[in-house]
Amino acid sequence: MTMMKKPLSQKPISRRDFGRMLAGGGTAVGGLVGAGMSLAPVTARAQQLRIADAKATPSICPFCAVGCATLIHTVEGRVVNIEGDARSPISEGTLCPKGAAIFQLHVNPNRPTQVLHRAPGAADWEVWDLERAMTRVAELTKKTRDETFIERLADGKQVNCTTSIFSLGGATLDNEWNHIHQKLMRGLGVVPIENQARI
Ligand code: SF4
Numbered sequence: 001m002t003m004m005k006k007p008l009s010q011k012p013i014s015r016r017d018f019g020r021m022l023a024g025g026g027t028a029v030g031g032l033v034g035a036g037m038s039l040a041p042v043t044a045r046a047q048q049l050r051i052a053d054a055k056a057t058p059s060i061c062p063f064c065a066v067g068c069a070t071l072i073h074t075v076e077g078r079v080v081n082i083e084g085d086a087r088s089p090i091s092e093g094t095l096c097p098k099g100a101a102i103f104q105l106h107v108n109p110n111r112p113t114q115v116l117h118r119a120p121g122a123a124d125w126e127v128w129d130l131e132r133a134m135t136r137v138a139e140l141t142k143k144t145r146d147e148t149f150i151e152r153l154a155d156g157k158q159v160n161c162t163t164s165i166f167s168l169g170g171a172t173l174d175n176e177w178n179h180i181h182q183k184l185m186r187g188l189g190v191v192p193i194e195n196q197a198r199i
Pocket residue numbers: 061062063064065066067068091094095096097098099100
């Protein structure tokens with residue numbers, strides 16, 4: 001015997017219904033939440049199980065100068081969880097939304113893992129290996145620096161700089177990287193150096 005599926009209700013969803021669906025993810029869990037049941041113990045237990053046999057390594061959120069502390073949980077070298085470290089006098093275990101999403105910085109199937117190059121005038125991207133890309137960046141940096149380096153101004157004042165290269169760093173660059181990066185840029189004579197992180 002063939003079972004007929006019950007047709008979906010054609011009744012329009014009210015704003016109130018929509019809010020309830022969002023609160024519960026549209027599942028039976030949503031019904032429990034809607035009924036006022038706290039899922040905190042269940043969530044905490046699930047989290048405990050996830051990190052039960054994991055190794056916890058203290059670290060620092062790389063995103064901004066606040067420097068909130070994190071605990072990175074790994075199982076056989078694989079990151080399984082990242083959360084705030086309650087021992088930190090700075091953040092006391094809390095992370096802002098950006099910091100709370102650090103896990104996705106490491107584990108994210110949408111993250112590009114290849115160097116993409118689009119030649120001047122080209123419509124399509126070409127995959128380059130990292131060695132080739134780094135060599136190209138180094139060549140262009142040296143060429144630009146050599147062609148635009150100013151040793152002295154017209155009045156004879158020594159400046160040793162180039163104003164044709166600008167360094168813009170991302171927020172995920174850590175303290176150590178920024179230190180080395182700034183030394184390299186200053187050594188090349190680059191004046192404008194900007195970074196969102198701790199520099
Ligand atoms: S990005 Fe957020 S979690 Fe990370 S250090 Fe800054 S305030 Fe803390």
